[in-house]
Amino acid sequence: MKFAYLIEPPFNDRTESGDIVGCDVDLARHVFAELGIAAAEFVETSFGELLPGLNDGRWRMTTGLFATDLRREAADFSRPIWALPDGLLVRDGNPLGLTGYRSLAASETGILAVIRDQFQHHSARKFGVPDDRIAVFETYSDAATAVRDGHADAYASVARAHAGYLDRHSGLVLDVIEVPADEKPPAFGCFAFAKGDDRFREEVDRVLAAYLGSPDHRRMMHRYGFSDREVDLVVAAR
Known part of the structure; x- marks a missing residue:
């Protein structure tokens, strides 16, 4: 059994001693x-290899991903495991006064960093950030380094990933601006599987249905900075 992940705390990370930690890998365990x-x-692995690796058999399950319609054409997904x-991610003091995607699009000069083909890449385009101001x-x-060094004004990801990164790198002079729900509601993430691996996916869902929202699951999510409100969103999505 191979499980693919990428470094994106608090979902997945590697400690200085080499241990793999994070809420996604702990849940998978x-x-x-x-x-x-x-x-x-x-x-x-890298983000761009997660779904191709499922389809060519390099691994059988991946870390949580937003289950968009486009991704559902390439893979199948578990029930939701987080909602975020x-x-x-901006420099200290939020120099451009950003509040979300729309404010960055309206800034005329702001450069947005994204990870290639992540959901936030598509969201930036949807809200009017032109391609020539998106650094991939x-x-x-x-x-994150591009923002720190002034090569980008903001980096769009899930707010929880940014918070986890700053917890691990407390010396960085950076802030996190949460995109308001009336601009973009929280989205659900799910484990991904190769098309046709239905029996295994159903077995995983059976375990998740019994575990998500339990006291042990809540304690695990609390360790990684998630609130009961965030866990409740996932439980309600059953």
């Missing part, structure tokens, strides 16, 4: 234990 899978291998608003990166750390 619980699922595998309940299914009697003792020899799971966690494979670090987007956020903008392959990894979270590269996009």
